[in-house]
Amino acid sequence: MERLSTFIHxxxxKLSGISYFWIDTLCIPAYGKNQPELRRVAISKLRDTYANATAILVLDSWLLSSKIASRHDVDILTQIFASHWNRRLWTFQEGALAKSLYVQFADGAYDVDRGVKRLELMQDLTLEYTLKPPVFARYFSLRGFKRSARGCSMAVKLSALFAAFRHRQTSNPSDEAICLATLLELPIEEILLAPKEEKMELMWRLVTRVPRDFVFYTGDTFEQKGLRWAPRTLLRSESNYRGFEEAFAMTDMDWGDRMPWAEPTQNGLKAWLPGLIFVSIKISMAASIYLEDESGIVYRFVPTGSQREISGPRSKPESGGFCSHFYPSYGLVAFILNSEEPNMLEAGLCHQGLLVAIQKSKPEFISARKLCNGYCVRTSSDGGSGELGMLSKIEPSSRNLAGLKNPNKISSAVAARWTKRNTCWVVD
Known part of the structure; x- marks a missing residue:
């Protein structure tokens, strides 16, 4: 205690005149049967504790063994962001909610915000294109949350939290839901009282909006109906390094309420997006499917990741990957585009999306189950050269010509139709 008082003084x-301080190891009762109610009270007040503190002083054994005298700001900040403190789940709140953030070193405390400010003003081309970008990225994922989250939607906050949490870990997985609820200002008491294995599921059911890119998440999700879209964890895992590799790159908190969002419902995730609908047929193509819309434009869909089983026994896909064939029992199938404007598809460019099996179609919404993620390429329109010309020469005998405007243009193309730009999908 005397050592801690010395650090603070x-x-x-004016910070040197502080007489009282709060430390989690002393002020939060440990796990166990003793005083569970006091522990719940202490945890439920963590947000206020960190947000209302005059300053937060970080103590990390590795950083405490190092000195900052005569060191460059970029060197000090790199060490801070590489420390064990910056990789733990619980410590995110300390850094994100603090009015002022200091890190204790062997020879004094370092003001993180001022250090970054000095680095911003530094004119050095070498740093500008090497060390500055990763340092600023880690800084803003931590310190940018409190400043930018004011007035932002829950979807924007979740976007920022995913970017920050995917580099963090915890020894107690059930703590993740508690931390998320604290930062998102959800009813924390319900989650604290829930069984450990149900906390994360309950947290998702309390969320009102998520980034729309959650529709395209490919990592590990829950199996319960209505939550098959929801990530089991936002923390560091193999699942999360691949889960949003293409779809989820939004770490900028300047979206405000303009970020595309989706709404969790009891039947799945509701989002407004265009899609290409077609009838599933048994089609044997090792890597891709060709779709032709009402205007005669042909698109190539390439699946990525593994197929999701929906119901009933099915034969295994052919050995070339996911979806070398579809199954007739799927009925209507759709490719949901991760874009609000299908007409913006440019020839030759890849556009990310999701293949789904349609379960129910109503005027108000279309209910669907995920099959797999993939991307769509608008192909060139000529029939004698490029991708389409090559395809027509490869397999001229296996054409599916029903409904095609130009059956001589491409083999194995499936007739498809675009939905409205703002079609309401409920995806699970």
């Missing part, structure tokens, strides 16, 4: 300016 050596803080700069």
């Amino acid at each position: 050596k803080l700069p300016g």
